[in-house]
Every structure is written in structure tokens, then in C-alpha cells.
Amino acid sequence: MSDIEREVRAVAERARDAAAELAPLGRAVKDAALAALADALVKRSDEITAANAEDVERAREAGTGPAMIDRLTLTPRRIEDIADAVRAVAELPDPVGEAVRGYVLPNGLDVRQIRVPLGVIGIVYEGRPNVTADAAALCLKSGNAALLRGSSSAYSSNTALIGVLRDALEGTGVPVDAIQMVPGRTRESSKALMRAHGLVDVLIPRGGRSLIQAVVRDSTVPVIETGEGLCHVYVDADADLGKAVDIAVNAKAQRCSVCNSAETLLVHEAAAEEFLARLLPALAEAGVTVHGDERVLEIAAARDTGATVVPATEEDWATEYLAMDLSVRVVPHIDEAIAHIRRYSTRHTEAIVTDSLKASRYFVSRVDSAAVMVNASTRFTDGGEFGFGAEIGISTQKLHARGPMGLTEMTSTKYVVTGDGHVR
Amino acid sequence: MSDIEREVRAVAERARDAAAELAPLGRAVKDAALAALADALVKRSDEITAANAEDVERAREAGTGPAMIDRLTLTPRRIEDIADAVRAVAELPDPVGEAVRGYVLPNGLDVRQIRVPLGVIGIVYEGRPNVTADAAALCLKSGNAALLRGSSSAYSSNTALIGVLRDALEGTGVPVDAIQMVPGRTRESSKALMRAHGLVDVLIPRGGRSLIQAVVRDSTVPVIETGEGLCHVYVDADADLGKAVDIAVNAKAQRCSVCNSAETLLVHEAAAEEFLARLLPALAEAGVTVHGDERVLEIAAARDTGATVVPATEEDWATEYLAMDLSVRVVPHIDEAIAHIRRYSTRHTEAIVTDSLKASRYFVSRVDSAAVMVNASTRFTDGGEFGFGAEIGISTQKLHARGPMGLTEMTSTKYVVTGDGHVR
Known part of the structure; x- marks a missing residue:
């Protein structure tokens, strides 16, 4: 010794x-x-x-x-x-x-x-x-x-x-x-x-x-x-798009350097065009760089959103930026969103934005993260916000x-x- | 790999x-x-x-x-x-x-x-x-x-x-x-x-x-x-000695090969003579070999208890026998019993036998084990006994x-x- x-x-x-x-x-x-x-x-x-x-x-x-x-x-x-x-x-x-x-x-x-x-x-x-x-x-x-x-x-x-x-x-x-x-x-x-x-x-x-x-x-x-947070927001086909824009921007940009900020946005194909048309200008205004998949690039190219949109690489999906960057992917259905989350998430916090009770129940029961938000920003996963008064950290493991x-x-x-x- | x-x-x-x-x-x-x-x-x-x-x-x-x-x-x-x-x-x-x-x-x-x-x-x-x-x-x-x-x-x-x-x-x-x-x-x-x-x-x-x-x-x-159990029974000055004999014998001998059986008995000096005079014949009958400290040897030598009593070594206090052996020590006060437990216990189960509420509160708040028994055998620490229906094991750690x-x-x-x- x-x-x-x-x-x-x-x-x-x-x-x-x-x-x-x-x-x-x-x-x-x-x-x-x-x-x-x-x-x-x-x-x-x-x-x-x-x-x-x-x-x-x-x-x-x-x-x-x-x-x-x-x-x-x-x-x-x-x-x-x-x-x-x-x-x-x-x-x-x-x-x-x-x-x-x-x-x-x-x-x-x-x-x-x-x-x-x-x-x-x-x-x-x-x-x-x-x-x-x-x-x-x-x-x-x-x-x-x-x-x-x-x-x-x-x-x-x-x-x-x-x-x-x-x-x-x-x-x-x-x-x-x-x-x-x-x-x-x-x-x-x-x-x-x-x-x-x-x-x-x-x-x-x-x-x-x-x-x-x-x-x-x-x-x-x-x-x-504690504390590793590659958090996702999934915007469902049945989302209220105004709320979805607010939640996505807040989850990314309200304080981007912390573990409960969002790093990846997943959007249901059925909502993608209208939602991204509203979201991209809001992200541009907040100073967020978008790393988009092909469909996102296509939608962004078709109109003047003012947003900086660059192609997402495989690495982007696995990156906790802790910065004003957001990777965005369009998914064909909720199962693909859940599969994406299972593959890349650190199981800290995931959010779904939807008005469908069925979709929210499905998402909540299948996404295995410390916190699952329904129609709320990922930024709420916090001892202070949860009413604990103080916290020693945010556990991303399952034991204890x-x-x-x-x-x-x-x-x-x-x-x-x-x-x-x-x-x- | x-x-x-x-x-x-x-x-x-x-x-x-x-x-x-x-x-x-x-x-x-x-x-x-x-x-x-x-x-x-x-x-x-x-x-x-x-x-x-x-x-x-x-x-x-x-x-x-x-x-x-x-x-x-x-x-x-x-x-x-x-x-x-x-x-x-x-x-x-x-x-x-x-x-x-x-x-x-x-x-x-x-x-x-x-x-x-x-x-x-x-x-x-x-x-x-x-x-x-x-x-x-x-x-x-x-x-x-x-x-x-x-x-x-x-x-x-x-x-x-x-x-x-x-x-x-x-x-x-x-x-x-x-x-x-x-x-x-x-x-x-x-x-x-x-x-x-x-x-x-x-x-x-x-x-x-x-x-x-x-x-x-x-x-x-x-x-x-899971499962390491060097469990202690402490018989206080104010113990009901009949119950203390039953508990000590049960804790040791009812099934000696399991983790919740007792390995060491600590006896308050004030109760030692009378208690051991009653306990030793009961242990002899159950087939238990006693590893005693000097005081125990002295008390045993002074009468015919029929018990096999051998001198305890330092190693005895640290041994989980899982056999028909019991180390026995006479302590001058409850604090010495607690100190002994803190030193040697695997923090599985400890028991106090006492009619004093004060002594039981003191023992319970200062003994840091998964289970603390008051006037009950250590053998009760068990998922089945606790009413859980089944158990995957008995955790001796504090996390989870x-x-x-x-x-x-x-x-x-x-x-x-x-x-x-x-x-x-």
C-alpha cells in the first residue's frame, strides 16, 4: 500500500x-x-x-x-x-x-x-x-x-x-x-x-x-x-405544433450547456413539413445550428427559414453537444422514434409532444429513461423543478x-x- | 475482444x-x-x-x-x-x-x-x-x-x-x-x-x-x-432470560448453515452469570460448541453445564462459522456490544434481547445493519418470513x-x- x-x-x-x-x-x-x-x-x-x-x-x-x-x-x-x-x-x-x-x-x-x-x-x-x-x-x-x-x-x-x-x-x-x-x-x-x-x-x-x-x-x-444527458424530443403526428415549437426551442436553447437540454429532435413524417416550417425560423432566432437528415435538408431548402442547416452525420446522433446545436431527424412512425432513442439515448430524459393519449401511453411505457416528459420540456428534469429543494446530481443508472x-x-x-x- | x-x-x-x-x-x-x-x-x-x-x-x-x-x-x-x-x-x-x-x-x-x-x-x-x-x-x-x-x-x-x-x-x-x-x-x-x-x-x-x-x-x-452474515445476538442487562435463551439457541441452531444464523453472542456482565448458567446446558443439548472469552470460560468452569466450551481467539470474532459453533463474549456495557458489532459484523442482522425501551432505542439507532431485531431471533431476516413471498437474496449493502x-x-x-x- x-x-x-x-x-x-x-x-x-x-x-x-x-x-x-x-x-x-x-x-x-x-x-x-x-x-x-x-x-x-x-x-x-x-x-x-x-x-x-x-x-x-x-x-x-x-x-x-x-x-x-x-x-x-x-x-x-x-x-x-x-x-x-x-x-x-x-x-x-x-x-x-x-x-x-x-x-x-x-x-x-x-x-x-x-x-x-x-x-x-x-x-x-x-x-x-x-x-x-x-x-x-x-x-x-x-x-x-x-x-x-x-x-x-x-x-x-x-x-x-x-x-x-x-x-x-x-x-x-x-x-x-x-x-x-x-x-x-x-x-x-x-x-x-x-x-x-x-x-x-x-x-x-x-x-x-x-x-x-x-x-x-x-x-x-x-x-x-450521474449527469450524462443525450436527451430527445419526439414530435408526434398528433402534436399541437405551436406547443411543439415552444418545447423544442426551450429544450434546446433555454440553457444548452446542461445535461437536461435536448440534443436530438425526432419528427413524425406526417407533421414534418408544417412543423419544421415553423420551427426552423424559431431555432434560427435562438441561434441554434440544425444538423438535419436528408428530409430535413429537403424541407429547409424548399423555403427561406433563415436557419443554418447542415447535414447530420452518424456521429451527430450520438453526440451530446452541450451547445447551440440540434440534430433533427424525420421518422416514419413512433416505433422508429423509440428505436432511435433506444439506440442513442443516455436514458436521462426524453419528451413526446402529442395530443394522442394512445401515442403518449405507448411512448411512456416503451421509453426507458429516468424521466419521460409528455408535452413538457426536457429541462424540467431537475431536483429544484421537481420540488426536492436541492439535488446532489441526476442519476442515469437504474440502481438505487x-x-x-x-x-x-x-x-x-x-x-x-x-x-x-x-x-x- | x-x-x-x-x-x-x-x-x-x-x-x-x-x-x-x-x-x-x-x-x-x-x-x-x-x-x-x-x-x-x-x-x-x-x-x-x-x-x-x-x-x-x-x-x-x-x-x-x-x-x-x-x-x-x-x-x-x-x-x-x-x-x-x-x-x-x-x-x-x-x-x-x-x-x-x-x-x-x-x-x-x-x-x-x-x-x-x-x-x-x-x-x-x-x-x-x-x-x-x-x-x-x-x-x-x-x-x-x-x-x-x-x-x-x-x-x-x-x-x-x-x-x-x-x-x-x-x-x-x-x-x-x-x-x-x-x-x-x-x-x-x-x-x-x-x-x-x-x-x-x-x-x-x-x-x-x-x-x-x-x-x-x-x-x-x-x-x-448478498448473503454474508456474521450476525450477533446481544443479551442486555434487562433481558428476560428465558426469552434470551430461546432466541440465542434458535438464532444459532435452528439452521446453522444459513446467512441469518447467529455466530456471536454478546452478554451484558450484569446478566452473564445467571444467563450463561441457563444457556450453556441448552446449547449443549442443541450440539453447539461454545468459543468463549475468559469470563465465559470462568462461568462455565464453575458449574457442570455439559457444554463444550473452548477459548475464543481473535479469529473467532471474525468468523462466519455456518456451523454448530458460537462465539460468546461478556461485555461491560451496551456501548461495548455496539462497538464489537461495528468491528466484526457484516451488517446483515443483529438482535438485542431486552425489556428496557431505552436500551432497545439506543441499540436500534446505533447498530447499522440491514435488519435489527428486538426480542426476536436473527433467523427472521428472510423474504419469506417478511411476507415478500420470495426473495432473490439478502442484500448486505446500502445502495438500492x-x-x-x-x-x-x-x-x-x-x-x-x-x-x-x-x-x-
Whole structure:
């Protein structure tokens, strides 16, 4: 075992002990600790921004682009927002202790299945340092110890943030080791975290495809895959075309850089001509480049839509643009739309626009994605929009949690069975 | 990619297609298919026992012991029992389609979270060929395609069983590829299954510790760990000692070879003398060897209990005997019992025997196991006992499912969100 592996395991062991202390704590203690975290962030804002300036400086020297620099930068105002988000987490209901099922067996045994914390949650994340406080707050509220492994680009910021958060836990009743930074900034340290099976209960990677795939490949700790979103909108023959235009434009363009934005539009042949005649000018106005199949190119060529339409390649159907690009295909029937989705979707969110109840039932029962929207934008797949208050990520796997993960999804359960000397 | 890997992936791809067809099927179709499976097993009993005879012959030649031979052997009577178990699965409620949550957002969006099949479930199992039909039936009922990888010792039996099951699916509406055998009998073929991330949704290993650990280590497919059970019974100072004796003996001896049997007994010092004076003769009568700490040896030496008591070693506390052995330790207080459990338990099932409400609340909130029994035997942690009708295994991990896994635990969910042209 290497030194860094030993160090990471030691941190994970302390997290495990902290998790055991944290699990039985009541909501009042946890909420007071969250308030202390928020206050400390604001109070020690100067230290945090000073540390952040080092990261920003390093990023500039490395030639990082302005958008990434902006994502990395913390200002006093942004730190206030982060603190407000922590306070908002305190306002949310505590999932721990909720009875999920409960019944009495014929032999008189009382069976209750109750929510308990998962234990130790490892978060491996890229980029923005606001995730540090967000993730720590969500873990604490749900009774879990947090092991935070941010990107090396935000190392100084994360070190400062986690130092402030840990100091703030002193005297709150929540063990300080409930929030810890994974030591080291090399691949070896994140690998040690991924191999801490038995110490860490779950790993949640937050970031791009390559990060998530690396965690899935290397981890012996159970992983929840999040955030890959190649989402589709299917406009059915029976769609209200005005609503379909609104939904398609919103799903693509309202915020194109996020996982729940649409990347591919599928249009039923019967609606294609009229729908595209209305949609293409709207996409042009929104600044969206269309990657169309032959039929789309044909329809676009027949009129002046103002849209930029380029031929779609096979690669386009498999691309999560996260940009103002939309691939568009005309399909002969709903089954072809479903087959296309099955082939290319990351199973995050798919939408159908239709007034046909039959078509919507058919689509909903056959499209196997975390969220299926009927006459609504894919952009609604979000913990905030779903009313969860906050989310730790959007799961695109089927095990444990699927779709937006709020506090409830950060828990496990246990059975408590009470008898009076019962034996088999 | 090796030939066997290609073959396994081809089988998994067919399973994926079958799962897509299976997911929207209603209960009536699935139940009729299950009835057809049961009928076919009985009807073609001769073929199955003939194939089984080959396995038994091979095992005998390899010098396999009589207990293992018995576990491997299929008789017409045992096949009837297997068929009855399949029919019993048909009687259970179908979890698919159940609304887990449902509400309307302030903007009018209707959000429903509904149960859907997991998709493709891989089962890697040892020994008994009855698991083959059991697992296939539970997967089918919950709308999942089953990829079955039994042990090479039961290869001929499993080949025959799966052949019969697949033939029986013809014409039922359930795709034949919903039940498949993983090709090959080498490690390479099971490794290929473990690496089929994106094709297989979950792997459930059923067997001994080494099998489970190998699957956890090698799998990129999400795994549900099952069945390791180093279970504890803690007899508190305030226990009813008569009930405590019954529970301790039952937890150990009613069936010692299974995961929910107790391996370690912890006794509060205040109750130790009187309790052990009553327990040791009962354990002696049941044929249990006691591995005691110094205090236990002392108490045993002071009277004639008839029990075999040997000194416990450090290794004893960490051993899942699965035999008529019980390690026994006297603890000074409940916190020491909880600390012992945290150190050695596999977090399957722990029991407290007490009449103190305070002690029971304390124990329940601090012991982090899939099931915590109060005044009841550990042997009750079982899908059948819990009223689930059947179980695919007992999960000892915290993600997705914990404790006995019935049909409900073999499902995922998806969100169905219905609007009327909603955009953000």
C-alpha cells in the first residue's frame, strides 16, 4: 500500500467513525450545524476568496479560457449565494427516520423499514468550488459523512472552503470529520478513494463523461452515475405544433450547456413539413445550428427559414453537444422514434409532444429513461423543478436512484423488527 | 475482444432487446408464462434429471462430499417443488407500474414516479440448480430479462433447465431471450458478464464470500452484494432470560448453515452469570460448541453445564462459522456490544434481547445493519418470513436494496411528467 493510499484510507476510516456518530443525531442538531457552516462561509469570505485567487491565477497561467475561469471564480457575492444554499438545505425536511413500510406479521412480529443515512459518501467532482459546500451540506443534512475530492484546478479554494466548514462544526455536536477533503491531488489519491470498498458506501462522480467512466471502471465502491444527458424530443403526428415549437426551442436553447437540454429532435413524417416550417425560423432566432437528415435538408431548402442547416452525420446522433446545436431527424412512425432513442439515448430524459393519449401511453411505457416528459420540456428534469429543494446530481443508472437525487435518495433503509421472544 | 467475450456480449444484447419487449407486458401475460414454465418443468422432468445425473456423476468422481452431492441432486419430487415455487411467484403482486410518488407542481406539471423493471439482471450463483428456475421466475415476474451463470458443477443441469424454460416461453408473448444462460463455463465467461457495463443493469452474486468479493472486484456492472452474515445476538442487562435463551439457541441452531444464523453472542456482565448458567446446558443439548472469552470460560468452569466450551481467539470474532459453533463474549456495557458489532459484523442482522425501551432505542439507532431485531431471533431476516413471498437474496449493502430483496427490490423507477406545453 502506498503512502497516499494509506492516508486516504485513514481519512475514510475517520469518516466512517464520524458517520456512526452522525447517524443517530436529530434534525435540530444538524440544522444548527448547517447554520453554523453558512455563517462561517460568509464571515471568512476573505480567506476563501484569497485562496480562490491562487487557483484563478494558476488557471490563467495555464491558458484556461474565460468561461472556465468564470466558473472557477469565487466572489464575496457568490460566497453569500453558497451560504444561502446551505441555509436552504437546513430548511428541507430530514429524510432520516421516515418509515418507508411498516406492518405486523401474522406471528405478531412488528416490521418497520426506516430510512437511515447511507454512511460515507464520496463525491468526485470537477470545476466549480460551489459544489464543495453544496455537497457537504446535503451529506450532513441526510446524516452522511462527506469525503470530497474536487479537481486539482480548485485545490486551494477547496482546501480553504473545507477548512472553514470543518472549523465551523466544532462544538455543534456534529463530528468535525463528517466533512473531509480527500488528501492528495493526483490520480493515485482518487483511485485510493475508489478502492476503499467497505469504508466508503457510495461514490458519486459529478462531471464529464470521461470522469464518470473512469470512476465506473476503477471503483470497487458502488457508484451512482450521474449527469450524462443525450436527451430527445419526439414530435408526434398528433402534436399541437405551436406547443411543439415552444418545447423544442426551450429544450434546446433555454440553457444548452446542461445535461437536461435536448440534443436530438425526432419528427413524425406526417407533421414534418408544417412543423419544421415553423420551427426552423424559431431555432434560427435562438441561434441554434440544425444538423438535419436528408428530409430535413429537403424541407429547409424548399423555403427561406433563415436557419443554418447542415447535414447530420452518424456521429451527430450520438453526440451530446452541450451547445447551440440540434440534430433533427424525420421518422416514419413512433416505433422508429423509440428505436432511435433506444439506440442513442443516455436514458436521462426524453419528451413526446402529442395530443394522442394512445401515442403518449405507448411512448411512456416503451421509453426507458429516468424521466419521460409528455408535452413538457426536457429541462424540467431537475431536483429544484421537481420540488426536492436541492439535488446532489441526476442519476442515469437504474440502481438505487434514478433521475434527480434529493435528500431522500441519499439514504438507505434498515428493517427494525420487534417481537416478544419470537423464534422460528 | 476474445471469442467468449463476444459471445457473452451477444447474449447480453439479446437480453437487452428482450427486456425492452418485456417491460411493457401486463401481469396476465407474465403470469401465464410463469404457469407455462412450471408445467414444462414437471412435464420434462425426465430430461432434467438425466442431465442432472451427469453433474452428480462428475461430482462423485471428483470426490465431492455427500452434503454437496445432496444439494446438487434433482429428483422428480424436487422438480415438482421447483415448479410449485414458480407457480407461487405467479401469485405474487406485480410491482411494475406501481406509483411510488405522485404530485402536481405549482406550475401544473403532473409528476409521477413509477416502478419499472431494472432491465437485464445477471445472476452469478453457486451450487444448487433450483436457483436457476427461482431466479428466472422472479426476474420474469418483475419484468426483467435474466442472464444466468451457474456453477460449472451444475452445468448440465442448468443447461437442461434453461432449455426447458426457454422452450416453454415460445408463444407466451414473453420473448424467449428473456431467460438465457451465459455461455461458457470458464472464469473468462463470467468476467465478460461482469464487464458488460451498459448491457447488463445489475449483477447479483449468490454464493460464498470469495465469489461475492470476486464479483465486486472485477465488475463494472453495478453489483448487489448478498448473503454474508456474521450476525450477533446481544443479551442486555434487562433481558428476560428465558426469552434470551430461546432466541440465542434458535438464532444459532435452528439452521446453522444459513446467512441469518447467529455466530456471536454478546452478554451484558450484569446478566452473564445467571444467563450463561441457563444457556450453556441448552446449547449443549442443541450440539453447539461454545468459543468463549475468559469470563465465559470462568462461568462455565464453575458449574457442570455439559457444554463444550473452548477459548475464543481473535479469529473467532471474525468468523462466519455456518456451523454448530458460537462465539460468546461478556461485555461491560451496551456501548461495548455496539462497538464489537461495528468491528466484526457484516451488517446483515443483529438482535438485542431486552425489556428496557431505552436500551432497545439506543441499540436500534446505533447498530447499522440491514435488519435489527428486538426480542426476536436473527433467523427472521428472510423474504419469506417478511411476507415478500420470495426473495432473490439478502442484500448486505446500502445502495438500492438492503435486507431481503423481493420483487419490489428488483425494480427501478422512472419519472413520468405530464404537462400541456410546459417550458422553463
